[in-house]
Amino acid sequence: xxxxxPKEDVCIGCRLCxxxxxxxxxxxxxILKAFKRESxxxxxxxxxxxxxxxxxxxxxxxxxxxxxxxxxxxxAMHRKPDGGVVHHDPERCVGCWxxxxxxxxxxxxxxxxxxxxxxxxxxxxxxxxxACVAACPNEALVYAEEASYA
Amino acid sequence: MLxxxxxxxxxxERDPDRCIQCQVCVRQCGFDVxxxxxEDDVVRARDEQCVACHRCVAYCPTDALTIRKNxxxxxxxxxxxxxxxxxxxxxxxxxxxxxxxxxxxxxYPIYWDHxxxxxxxxxxxxxxxxxxxxxxxxxxxxxxxxxxxxxxxxRLKTSLTPLVPLEVxxxxxxxxxxxxxxxVHESLARAAREAGTLFNTGEGGLHxxxxxxxxxxxxxxxxxxxxxxxxxxDVARMIEIKIGQGAKPGIGGHLPGEKVSAEVxxxxxxxxxxxxxxxxxxxxxxxxEDLSQLIYALKEATNYTKPVSxxxxxxxxxxxxxxxxxxxxxxxxxxxxxxxxxxxAPKMIRDxxxxxxxxxxxxxxxxxxEEGIRNRASIVCAGGIxxxxxxxxxxxxxxxxxxxxxxxxxxxxxxVCQACHTGRCxxxxxxxxxxxxxxxxxxxxxxxxxNLLRAWSLEIKEMLGGMGVNALESLRGNRLHLRGVGLTDTxxxxxxxxMAGS
Numbered sequence: 001x002x003x004x005x006p007k008e009d010v011c012i013g014c015r016l017c018x019x020x021x022x023x024x025x026x027x028x029x030x031i032l033k034a035f036k037r038e039s040x041x042x043x044x045x046x047x048x049x050x051x052x053x054x055x056x057x058x059x060x061x062x063x064x065x066x067x068x069x070x071x072x073x074x075x076a077m078h079r080k081p082d083g084g085v086v087h088h089d090p091e092r093c094v095g096c097w098x099x100x101x102x103x104x105x106x107x108x109x110x111x112x113x114x115x116x117x118x119x120x121x122x123x124x125x126x127x128x129x130x131a132c133v134a135a136c137p138n139e140a141l142v143y144a145e146e147a148s149y150a
Numbered sequence: 151m152l153x154x155x156x157x158x159x160x161x162x163e164r165d166p167d168r169c170i171q172c173q174v175c176v177r178q179c180g181f182d183v184x185x186x187x188x189e190d191d192v193v194r195a196r197d198e199q200c201v202a203c204h205r206c207v208a209y210c211p212t213d214a215l216t217i218r219k220n221x222x223x224x225x226x227x228x229x230x231x232x233x234x235x236x237x238x239x240x241x242x243x244x245x246x247x248x249x250x251x252x253x254x255x256x257x258y259p260i261y262w263d264h265x266x267x268x269x270x271x272x273x274x275x276x277x278x279x280x281x282x283x284x285x286x287x288x289x290x291x292x293x294x295x296x297x298x299x300x301x302x303x304x305r306l307k308t309s310l311t312p313l314v315p316l317e318v319x320x321x322x323x324x325x326x327x328x329x330x331x332x333x334v335h336e337s338l339a340r341a342a343r344e345a346g347t348l349f350n351t352g353e354g355g356l357h358x359x360x361x362x363x364x365x366x367x368x369x370x371x372x373x374x375x376x377x378x379x380x381x382x383x384d385v386a387r388m389i390e391i392k393i394g395q396g397a398k399p400g401i402g403g404h405l406p407g408e409k410v411s412a413e414v415x416x417x418x419x420x421x422x423x424x425x426x427x428x429x430x431x432x433x434x435x436x437x438x439e440d441l442s443q444l445i446y447a448l449k450e451a452t453n454y455t456k457p458v459s460x461x462x463x464x465x466x467x468x469x470x471x472x473x474x475x476x477x478x479x480x481x482x483x484x485x486x487x488x489x490x491x492x493x494x495a496p497k498m499i500r501d502x503x504x505x506x507x508x509x510x511x512x513x514x515x516x517x518x519x520e521e522g523i524r525n526r527a528s529i530v531c532a533g534g535i536x537x538x539x540x541x542x543x544x545x546x547x548x549x550x551x552x553x554x555x556x557x558x559x560x561x562x563x564x565x566v567c568q569a570c571h572t573g574r575c576x577x578x579x580x581x582x583x584x585x586x587x588x589x590x591x592x593x594x595x596x597x598x599x600x601n602l603l604r605a606w607s608l609e610i611k612e613m614l615g616g617m618g619v620n621a622l623e624s625l626r627g628n629r630l631h632l633r634g635v636g637l638t639d640t641x642x643x644x645x646x647x648x649m650a651g652s
Contacts, residue, residue, distance in 0.1 A: 010591040012578075019172045019211050031212055035170035053584035137209065138591045
C-alpha cells in the first residue's frame with residue numbers, strides 16, 4: 001500500500017501542506033472560497049510538528065496494525081475490507097477519545113463542538129497523489145510504497 | 151532620538167481579498183518582515199526590514215503578495231542620489247564599514263552587451279546541431295611547448311601534464327562552506343558530477359560527506375588555509391590557489407563566528423564559533439617566485455597528478471600578473487572580474503575596485519599569446535557570466551572555460567537581494583542557520599543546476615552551429631567571430647575586436 005512519508009531533513013515548516021489539505025477537503029476546492037467563505041472552515045488533516053529547526057508533516061499513518069480501529073467501541077474507526085486506508089465515520093463516533101489515546105503518532109484530534117473525532121487523513125480519494133504531497137514545495141512529503149521508500 | 155532616519159526601501163503589498171491568513175509568509179521570511187496579529191486576525195508587515203528577496207511572494211498560495219520599491223521621492227539631485235544619502239545615514243548611525251553581498255550593482259558598461267556574434271550566410275554553411283555532432287568538451291591545463299616522439303617506439307618522449315576534461319565549458323565558482331550551507335555545496339557537487347564539470351570548494355574546505363564528489367571538485371587553497379590537508383588535496387581533481395576575488399580585490403575574507411557551526415569548524419579546522427579571518431595577502435607570497443613555491447609545493451604534495459590553478463581578481467595589471475602566474479608554473483589562470491559576487495564585502499570595495507572581466511580577459515589572452523606562453527595555461531573567466539551568449543563571447547575572447555556563481559545560485563532560488571552578508575537568507579542559500587538551510591533540498595537543487603547547464607549547452611551548440619563551427623575548440627580566441635557595437639576605438643583595440651560593419 002502507498003503511504004505518505006515525511007522527510008524531516010528537508011521539511012521547511014511552511015505548512016503549505018496544511019493549506020492545500022484544507023482546500024482539497026473543502027466543498028468548493030477553491031482556495032479563496034475555502035478559507036474566506038466556507039463555514040465551518042475545513043480543518044487540515046495533516047499537521048506540521050515543529051521543535052526548533054526540526055519539523056515534519058504528520059498525518060494518519062494508516063497503520064497495518066491500527067490500534068485506533070482495534071480500540072474503537074462503536075466501529076466508527078474502521079478499515080474497508082479491500083484496502084489499507086483507515087476511515088472514520090462521524091455518524092458512529094461517540095467521542096470517547098480512546099483512539100486519541102492509543103494512536104502512537106498523535107495524529108487524531110478532537111472536534112469538541114461536535115463531540116467527535118476531527119476529520120482525519122483519507123489519502124485524498126480520487127487523486128493520484130494526495131494534495132499535501134503534491135503541494136509540498138520542497139519535496140519533503142513522499143507518496144510511495146513502503147518497500148520502495150524504505 | 152528616532153531609531154533610524156532610513157526610510158523603508160520596499161513596501162510589502164498584501165491584497166486583503168486574497169490573504170487567507172495562512173501565515174506561510176510569516177514562517178518563510180528570514181528577515182521577520184511578516185507577522186500575524188491574532189487579535190485582528192490579519193497578517194501585517196514590517197516594511198523596513200524587507201530586502202525584496204521574494205520568498206514570501208513565491209510561497210504565498212493565493213498570490214496575495216507583491217513587493218514594490220518605496221516610491222518616496224527625494225528632491226532630484228544627480229550628485230546626491232537616494233543610495234548615497236542612505237549610505238551616509240547608515241554610517242552616521244553605525245560608524246561602520248558598509249557591508250553588502252553579491253556582485254557590483256553599479257552601471258558600469260557591460261561589454262558582453264556591446265559584443266555581437268557572427269553567423270554563416272550563403273558562402274559558408276551553418277551547421278544544425280540537432281543533426282550533426284557538436285563538440286563542447288574542453289580540456290583544462292598546460293600543453294607542452296612542443297612534442298617529441300621517439301620514432302623507434304612510436305611513443306611520446308615529452309612528458310605530458312595532467313588535463314581536466316569538462317563536458318561543458320562552465321564550472322561552478324568558488325563558494326565556501328560556511329558562506330553557503332552544506333546542502334548548497336552538495337547540490338553543486340552533485341550537479342557537477344552529473345553534468346561532467348567541476349564545482350569549487352572555495353576557501354572553507356570540503357566536508358567529508360562530499361569527498362565522494364572529489365573527481366568533480368576543485369579544492370581551493372586560500373590565504374587562511376582553511377581545511378587544507380593532504381587528504382583534501384588528494385581527493386580533488388584540480389587545485390586552485392586563491393589570490394583574489396572579483397568582488398573584493400585586495401582584501402581578505404571574514405566569516406563571522408556565528409556562522410562557524412560545529413561542522414563548519416571541523417571542516418575549516420578552526421575552533422567553533424570563532425571568526426574565520428582570511429588575510430588579504432597570502433603571508434608567504436610576496437612575489438611571483440613565492441607563488442611558484444606554493445604552486446610546486448602543491449604539485450609535489452599531489453605527485454604532479456593535478457593541475458594547479460591560480461585565481462586573481464581582474465585589476466589594472468592583470469595581463470602582466472597573469473604572465474607571471476603562468477611563468478610561475480600555474481596550469482590554469484582564473485580571472486574574476488568587477489562584477490564577481492561574494493557572500494560579504496565592503497560596499498565601497500565591491501562597487502569601485504577592479505576592472506570589467508571582458509577587458510581583463512582580452513588583455514590577458516592577448517598578452518599570453520604575444521609572449522608565446524598561451525599554451526602553458528588555460529584561462530578561466532569569472533564574474534558576471536549571465537547566460538550562454540556570455541559564455542560564447544568569453545570563449546571567443548580567449549577563455550577556455552568560465553565560472554558561474556551568481557547564475558548557479560539564481561538557478562536554485564537566489565533572487566539577488568544582496569543580503570548574503572546577513573546570514574539570514576530566506577532561500578536557505580547563504581546561511582548556516584539550521585532552520586533555513588533545509589530550504590535547499592539537494593535533490594531539487596542539483597536537478598535545477600543540471601537543467602541550467604543542459605539548457606546553456608544546447609544554446610551554445612546552436613550559436614556555434616550558426617557560426618558554422620562544430621567544436622568549441624575552433625571558436626576559442628577566435629575574435630573574428632565577434633564585432634563591437636557602441637564602443638570607442640580604444641575599447642575595440644583592448645578587446646581585439648573589430649567594429650560591427652567593418
